[in-house]
Amino acid sequence: MHHFKYSKGELHCEGVPIGDLVEEHGSPLYVYSRQTLLDHFSRLDKALTDLDHMICYAVKANSNLAVLNTLASQSSGFDVVSEGELMRVLSAGGRAGQCVFAGVGKTEQEIEFALRKGIYAINAESIPELERIDRVAARLKRKAPVSLRVNPNVDAKTHAKITTGTYENKFGVPYEEIEGLYARMSRMKHLSIRGVQMHIGSQLTQVKPFVDAVRKMVPLVRNLKEAHALESFSIGGGIGIVYDPALASGSAKWWKREEAKGILTPELYAQKLVPLLKPLGLRILLEPGRFIAGNAGILVTRVEYVKNTGKKHFVIVDAAMNDLIRPAFYEAYHEIVPIVRKRGQHVMADVVGPICESGDTFCKGRPLPRMKEGDYLAMLSAGAYAFTMASNYNTRSMPAEILVHGAKHALVRKRQSIRSLWRQERVPVWE
Ligand SMILES: *Cc1c(COP(=O)(O)O)cnc(C)c1O
Secondary structure (H helix, E strand, O other), rough: OOOOOEOOOOEEEEEHHHHHHHHHOOOOOEEEEEEHHHHHHHHHHHHHOOOOEEEEEHHHOOOOHHHHHHHOOOOOOOEEEEHHHHHHHHEEEEEHHHEOOOOOOOOOOHHHHHHOOOEEEEEEEOOOHHHHHHHHHHOOOOOOEEEEEEEOOOOOEEEEHHHHOOOOOOEEHHHHHHHHHHHHHHHHOEEEEEEEEEOOOOEEOOOOOHHHHHHHHHHHHHHHHHHHHOEEEOOOOOEEOOOHHHHHHOOOHHHHHOOOOOOHHHHHHHHHHHHHHHHHEEEEOOOOOHHHHHHHEEEEEEEEEEEEEOOOEEEEEOOOOOOOOHHHHHOOOOOOEOOEEEEOOOEEEEEOOOOOOOOEEEEEEEEEOOOOOOOOOEEOOOOOOOHOOOHHHOOOOOOOEEEOOOEEEEEEOOOOHHHHHHHHOOOOOOO
């Protein structure tokens, strides 16, 4: 259940009409629901009560300080992939001792920063990285807590760009090499083995790939635990959400789609995985990003023009692929609804942005009520991998972000001023 729905024909986020927010803060505008973030966090947390676990929210999904702070208030841990993300977490009130640091390309500076701050674990992905961590830790005269990322070679059956757990991908070290590598790690003087990690991909809508991967990992983890006194096993993130209600049969109302049949729910995830994980006697880490934030945000956009080419009906909006790149990048689906409910006939519309690339398209041939200039649309499920992937392409400023809390709301990121976009640039003087 999330908290964007119509009340008296107007789309609301919790108790706040979206129309009021765009009137005050302009468009395009990201709007997040605090309660939805909390609900998703606690739903997953509750489903796993029987298991010693820690949720480490994947910061890259949505890294606004207010979002991080909301989760930190629930004692969430965090999964970071850069020095910048760790700094954000610390600025937002998160604790380094509950953070894990992922990624195939950590620099010396990033490793040093994470160690100085007292990170819970660095999830290492290669031998050269282990050697680098060992060297940095030696220089700092401390022990670096590390887990190795295992590539279990299981197909997550998701989009190719977000599949990470097969040998076609750059991630982790092959399953077959793990035991030898742990033996080698245990001989590195400045490493302390914290645990073992995996992450097979993102936007998984079935439980089976998770079950397959965990099943494959269990005997390995058991051996590693015996040999190296592991403390934790991170099973990564990847729990998918419903973007397209047509795929969620059994419920037409999009704000109820999480209750629809056949959807990967935290309860199903827990029901299948807890029995496999609990006997390990380890602390289980989870790194959900999209599941927590995805349906907790929308992108609101203004209709600038309606253009009929005879063949096509285009709704040209003021948001573009620089604000929300997922449709252009992953062919991703976002449901698009008017912020004021409209009656009457629908037209098959393409909703497009102003950028001179055909990829700047949010949907094609989608039934929409007839829109006119000055109307607003909301792109739903835009809480994850949305603002964090925004850019200034076409010298467009990034949208403002609002966090709603009941009947209140706060501007949690100001809209960028256009002049600020070239503030770091210099025209050289050659003489
Ligand atoms: C991206 C990522 C996650 C989060 O993935 P979601 O699909 O958003 O849950 C978790 N762990 C690692 C290592 C990642 O790279």
